[in-house]
Amino acid sequence: MGERLEIHEHITDAIRTPALVRLTANTVLIRFETLKVYAALGAVRHLLDTEQIHSGQTLVDSSSGIYALALAMACHRYGLRCHIVASTTVDTTIRAQLEILGATVDQMPPSDDLRLDQQRRVALVRELLARHPDMHWMRQYHDPIHYLGYTExxxxxxxxxxxxxxxxxxxxxxxxxxxxxxxxxxxxxxxVRLVGVQPFGSVTFGSEHLPDPDAIIAGIGSAIPFDNVHHDLYDQVHWVNFTHAMAATIALMRDHAVFAGLSTGAAHLVARWETRYSPHRTHLVIGADTGHRYTTRVFARHREALDPTGLAPVEIDCLDDLAPPWSTMAWSRRRFDEVALLPVPVRRKDRVP
Known part of the structure; x- marks a missing residue:
């Protein structure tokens, strides 16, 4: 008998199911159409079950793209209204989908300053809440309920x-x-080890002083602190610039026929390096979304892409040594203040035979 297909009651049940693709003997890609469906569904279900929100209520949040679409679909499923304060990076394709799903959208004006874009979005959300106190702010960057969906x-x-x-x-x-x-x-x-990937210019792991003018990886880093980032969960951190992330994203398509977003390419690049030190471990690469948002800026420029096989990071012992285009450091499940204020070199345990 062949594989049996399942009939889903709502599209969110279908798209939250990822595809697992073996890239190498010890590397597996978990690829999503939009990973944030897990976060949005888990959070909305919890809020409804605990009666913190009610049918017909408006949920509001700020987003740079894929969370906005996931939240709009969750609201569509559960009979809720949705309002998105969108980053300037939200493209026509995502905005059209949001509007058709019934979400209302306020989008920030064009800006090359990610910090200004995020600050404007938060300020507008606060204005909306002051005018419409019945709105519920989802706070995807800060509310721990967004962890819940990933248990499944x-x-x-x-x-x-x-x-x-x-x-x-x-x-x-x-x-x-x-x-x-x-x-x-x-x-x-x-x-279980956790390896985090960051762009340069992100405040989250201390690279805000090294901006990457080409970076369009809004879903990887941030210009403002996020309460949902718990630094002491991470064993290793890699900082990757746009050019290197682009190289690995194109290689993923060329070598494995996987059309995925720039954050997936960056994680793919990092996993290739990590497997050299831990060949006995399975490396699970998170592919958060498809490559459609990056068609012009990345995939149309595929002839410019570097060969990722020749790329390697600078291995550093403290944040003062951070340098583009690619740096890596043993974070060793420490708090941010432990690393920033006490930059003591730490050996990678998994590199010891």
Whole structure:
């Protein structure tokens, strides 16, 4: 008998199911149409179950793209209204989908300053809440309820991935996807490693003083602190610039026919490096979305892409040594203040035979 298809009651049930693709003997890509569906569905279900929100209420949040679409679909499913304060990076394709789903959208004016864009969005959300107190602010960057949906995903992965030591490699962004997934996995195996990927120019792991003028990886880093980022969950951190992320994104398409977003390419690049030191571990690469948002800025420029096989990071011991285009550091599950204020070199345990 062949594989049996399932009929879903709503599209969110279909698109939240990821595809697992083996890239190498010890690397598996978990690819989503939009990963944030797990966060949005888990959060909305919890709020409804605990009667913190009610049918017909308006949920509002700020987003640079894929969370906005996930929240709009969750609202569509549960009979809620949705209002998105959109980053300037939200493109016509996503905005059209939001509007058709019934979401109302306020979009920020064009800006090359990510910090200004985020500050404007937060300020507008606060204005909306003052005018419409019945709105519920989802606070994807700060509310821990966005961790909840990834518990289900962790259960699926434990049933599917091969037995043995596991390393999760993914962009940090809001912190919810990598943090929520690894917290749930560590309840069963505390040795699961987490490798976070950051762009230069992000405040989250201390690279804000090194801006990357070409960076369009809004879903990887941030210009403002996020409460949902728990630094002490991360074993290793890699900072990757746009050019290197682009090289690996194009290579992922060329070598594996996987059309994925720039954050997926960056995680793919990092996983290739990490497997050199931990060949005995399975490396799970998080592919948060498809490549459609990057068609012009990345895929149409594929002839310019570097060969990722020749790329390597500078391995550093403290944040003062951070340098583009690619740096990596053993974070060793420390708090940010431990690393920033006490930059003591720490050896990577998994590099010891």
């Amino acid at each position: 995903l962790a259960g699926l992965l434990r049933q599917t991935l091969p037995a043995g030591p596991l390393t999760v490699v993914g962009s940090v962004g809001t912190g919810s996807s990598t943090g929520g997934l690894v917290r749930a996995l560590r309840e069963h195996d505390p040795d």
